[in-house]
Amino acid sequence: MRLALLAALVLGAGATPALAQQHEAWQAPTLSITRYDEDWSDLSDPEKRAHHWTGPLKYIPLGDDAWLSTGIEVRARSENYRNNLWGSAQAPDDSYLWTRALPYADLHVGKVRAFVQPIIAYAIGVQPSAGPVDETGVDLLQGFGEVDLGPVTLRGGRQMLSFGTERLIGTRYGPNVPLAFDGVRADVHRGRAILSLIAFRPVRSGTVSFDDATSYMKALWGAYATMPGLDLYYLGYENRDAVYAGEHGREERHSLGIRSHGTASDWNWNVEGVVQFGRFADKRIFAWTMATEVGRSFPAAPMSPRLLLRVNAASGDGQAGDRKLGTFNALFPKGKYFGELSPVGPYNIINMNPVVTLTPARDITLGLAGMAYWRASRGDGVYDIPGNLLRAPGNATARFIGKEVEASLAWQATPELELSTSFSVFAPGGFIRETGPAHPITLLGFEANFRI
Template sequence: MKRIIILAALISGMLYTAMAQQFPSFKPLRYEEDYSILKKDSSNNGWYPNAKYNPLSSDGNVYVSLGGELRLQYFYAKNDGWGDEPEDKDGYVLSRYLLHTDIHTGKHFRAFLQIQGSMANGKVSTSPVDENPLDLHQAFIDYRTGVNSETKLIFRLGRQELSYGSQRLIAVRDGPNNRQSFDAAKVSVINTKYKLDLFYSHYVAAKKGIFDDGWNKDVQFWGSYLTLNKIPVLQNIDVYYLGLWRRKASFDDGSGRELRHSAGTRIFGKQHAFKYDIEALYQFGNFGDNNNKISAWTTSANLAYEFTPIKYKPEIGLKTELISGDKNYGDNALQTFNPMFPRGAYFGLAALIGPSNLIDFHPSLSFELTPRLDWNIDYDIFWRYSLNDGIYAPNTSLMYSGKNSSNRNIGRQLSSEFVYMPNPFLYFRAEFTWFKTEAYLKDVTAGRDILFAGVTAQIRF
């Protein structure tokens, strides 16, 4: 642990010398960063500019770009699992590093390689999402070509991250310690007014060993995702179809093979100080040996208004979701919504509950205390949508059955965080969550309130 802290301090000190120069901003998907702009600026010299853009040809079109991330987190949880998990009085430390190489060989070809290491120290029980010491996270090749002056095609093959929309369904899962990826073939059509992705993939299941996240035959995922921009009044629209096949899926009503299709749309944008993100989708298919019919759905609204003229620029927000659950046990039908591959911290920071069989009401308030320091507060109220279904974890696995309680009220969650970004390279966060158990959780667990606190330090380069 001490070695990691020393390494982070050294990297931070070296990056300080590069801060006076302008570089493209870091992106959630690191392969979307483009440092070819540095070849036009001869003043960019030194170790960091050379690491981001190292030309290998006289014209500068063949180059290598290096980058990475180091993240350290300390968490303390009281009454983890609402009192069902062993008590840990000391807390635990999570560490993650990501290192990548981006190789461009001219205007058409590109290769991207990224390794990931995730460690959990002091945690009572861990999963591969917490601890995966060293593995190949991404390794793909691109072929790019232009259709016309406004449209280009990208053909991508290999292990890669996928992220779409608000990450309600497909995310990089950055909150947990181990990000997720897919072995995929993808075609992208990109225009100033739209972007269309077509892909077929196998989900990469994380394992606790070294370089053992191999080919996964048990989960197949495919789809198309279209984003339309500059639409009158509505501004931006997503329209998508997603297909999922799992060899074995488990829900409160049973387990078995799952074939699920999802069709949905999302409208999002900003009008002056008002921001909106509204989404609805429907799922159909079959489940289990008896080909039980799937009929599930969800709707969500995420609205926010920023009072820009006021000191600290307060922003009030409201999120609300209806997420279907199974209507009846043993009726040869399944109405439980499957969020597939969502972001880990779906409701707040602590990632206690996943988005299945829920009614969620989620007001929030945020302040910009300084240009580099934000303070966010949110309050969540959870109910079960169906009394004949349980509640699920963020990874869609069943946590507690609905068969042992007739109560709908799950609980309330209050979270607060301070986020400090002194420069583009460094990120710090302090967070606190209190979860108040209500009738359902008191029926199916020890029923204790959860207190969760943590600090995060991250450096990107």
């Protein structure tokens, strides 16, 4: 099959990769969000490079034990809001276009590697003005050097990070400008286990060209171990100007996490728990989260339905003004956390999210999801995905934040191009009605994503 070389596309945030086999039992790598994870070294065979028009771009021989891989992603996304943030946003009715291009070059010379990925990202029509997640002009998204020392791989420079299901460290791929970090990483391999040791600072993106810079207010460090079916990790975090309930102070937080995931027959599961401790200003931190995901596929049924149920809980603060802080901090989570419309983030929340996915044709995917959100603690408010307080608790007594439905449709038009659309409605609950404007939010999205 001549198109099999790039049939393993992952296009759009949260998409599930599908691998297609080529003759001679060779498989193309999965095209990933973190493009540096792709391994095209097998295309050193000229016959394999000839199977698809992109083959000569994915492996360019440069001499003895030296080769270059190139590629690009070009995405255009239109988002159309009504009553954003339940009508309390500066521009509650807003329609805009995000555009971005992410070319890359991956140079291999023996055991040494250099990876460079610029970003070109602009927004049209964002009201009242575009922010750092909307546009960054022309800048460096990733640029790092790497050396393979056998059981240890060392990497230093600017890079995107993705661990687990990106509940605490993610790429922020859904918005227009992904998140990158400056620092060093060491991956220690032993059999099928990998221990990643990290020390990073997030990149603070700006809205004009060549103004992205290392943030010296925040830091991330830790160790993340992955084994078959199990992740164990410790993450340290510092924010020199954190804000909780209007109080500013230095935050140092430590997260201990465990994640179990796997498949058995047509079932799959993904369960993760985290406890956090540390200090914020003069307060002692103790917080936690628990996230569960259980799915069942029916491959023999019409349209191959897949059912999924997610239940998440994240702690909130119990009482304002005391010497304890109970609000969970999701650190650097994935964008579009609960779906295309995600006005609330994983802080002080209990969330239930059933999902049905259908495949009416080989290249078409239809999804329908429902979400319901409650406050975990009445003493705390509602936050957005980056962790900014949207609604303070005030005198509100209601726990229910609201409910949401979302429908999505994706068409893999070619192995390189995916077209998708989604429609979401968020109906506010008692807490939103008690604390300010409470209009239903709607979001209509359209996206075209081309990737090689």
